[in-house]
Amino acid sequence: MFMEAEQYSMPLMERVRLDTLVTVVDCTTFRTYMKSASLANTDESPELYYRTEAERKEREMKDDEPSTLLDMLYDEEPGYRGGVCDLLVEQTEIADIVLLNKIDIANEELEATKEIISAFNPRAKVIATSFGKVESLDVIVGACNGRGVSVDGVVDEHKDYVMAADTSNCSDPECTDPTHSHDHSHSHSEGESASSPRDDAPHSHSHEHSHSEECDEPGCTDTSHSHSHSHSHSHSHSHSLDEGSHAGIGSFVYRSRRPFHPERLADVLRLLPVVRGVPDPSGSQVQDDLASDETTRVFKSILRSKGFAWTADSNIKALYWSHAGSSFEMQCLGRWWATLHRSQWPEENTEGILSDFDSVDHNESKGDTVGDRRQEIVFIGPGLGAKTSESAITEMLDSCLLTDEEWETFRLNRDDESYLISCFESTIDIRMLTY
Incomplete structure (x- = not known):
């Protein structure tokens, strides 16, 4: 707001x-x-709305009762309740x-x-x-x-989480070096409908901010300390907390520069501990054949996962994966920046945008690089600091990526959205994200 x-x-x-x-x-x-x-509604979770059962009955009898805060929070779509x-x-x-x-x-x-x-x-x-x-x-x-976070958007928040996961268990001396660069000049694209992307530039929300006053590390207040994210093409995995700590909560980042096959991804999404937001399993691979008992256990233990996702049914849509507890949602933030001419980028945020590209010399017409298209998903949960858990998740997600043959088909038809939709059919429901 x-x-x-x-x-x-x-x-x-x-x-x-x-x-x-x-x-x-x-x-x-x-x-x-x-x-x-x-669900967070009066039928399934009345304790969130009423202190006692008597209060609930009293309020339900009043037809003119004003909306509660929870009603307003979830009023973005008619009938929607998280x-x-x-x-x-x-x-x-x-x-x-x-x-x-x-x-x-x-x-x-x-x-x-x-x-x-x-x-x-x-x-x-x-x-x-x-x-x-x-x-x-x-x-x-x-x-x-x-x-504060009130000036943040989805991109700001995401980069903060990626940085936290990447630096938490990094053995590279530069991770704690005050001169280590992490540029925090972000841009937020609010694109058009995922089903009908437009050719004009999306809205841009630039929030250049600093968290220096919130950090006790010497490097945080050093003028040479910035926060830029030049990510490699390979997977990078880190954990945020000591494996021997009380809850053993850890985090790591899954990365790839190749799109997911939507249907294989849908099969893996069903391994998450969710009851809402995943496609119907009808006609899909039987889960018992998809993953081992250990891999299934790891996925069921994930508390939170979120980040940018790229599915092969589109070369335009920038997707945001969001899973919390028992719910999953795939959102469309708009277009990948690579699909827009650089003259349409906000000039003050060019460096931040390019930090997410696989090459600063990316040329959309050549197709030998992919720009800012990527998988960059942060996973949080107990035991995720262990390499065995990270490997289990990585292996399953890697299996969702396009094979070499599929990737060649995708590249040859990357400019034909209709073909990609028909060739890589998706049952994953995608919602347009607004903020």
Whole structure:
């Protein structure tokens, strides 16, 4: 809402700004709700709306009752309701500050919850509280000084998560070197419908921001420290937390510069612990034949996965993979930047855009490089710091990539979207993302 207001230069934004977002987490119930398959509505999750059953009945009798906050949050599509786990993840990831509440009675849940929160939101400041009390309001009110997540978009957020996963267990000395470059000048494309991309430039949301004041590392305040992401074509895997820690939550990044075959990807998506958002299994490969028991166990343990995805039914659509708990969604953010002439790019964000290209000399007409098209998906869950778990996920996703023969067919027909749709038919539902 605030990002759109700024984009359209609404007069209100001359007087106010959204600075700091705070989320309060109940440590005693967080992990339980993360496993919930219930929808966040009054029928399946009344405790999110009403304190008691009596209050529920009383409110249901009032036809003129105003919409609750949850109703407004999920009013983007008629009849749409996300899951409870989706709500938890969304509110955790969008926070600048997370208050871990009820620490006085959380007991063994405290450390496990804190570890999950840190993996879900490596940018947030985490404060332990009882009864939601903080030492001073100065800790949370206006704490971000205009550099909070409210100025972020999908691309900003994604690069932060990739950087957190990549640097967490990096043996390269440059990972902690203050001169190590990580340029954070991002651009956000809000494209047209996934089913009918247009030829004009998508909206661009540029949010140049710095997290230097939120970091205690010497390099974070060094003027030579920036955050650019020059990613290799191969897979890169890291884990964020000590494997011997309480919950053993880890993360790593899967990467490839070749598209997924939609139907093979759909088969693998069914291995995730989801009950909503994956295609119907009718006619697909039997899961028992698809993966070993160990691989199935690894996939079922994944708490969160998200990032950019490229499927072979389109050479234009930039997709965003988003899985949280029991829900999965594939969203279309718009067009890949490579499909647009560089004159249509926001000049101030050219460097950030090119950091996602496989070659800065990419020529769309030649087709020998792919530009910013890529698989770049962050996986978070217990045990993902172990190489065996990472290998299991990597092997399954690698099997979804186009074979050499399929890749040649794709390359020869890359400019014919109708052919790609018919040749690489997809049953994965894709929703247009707006923000």
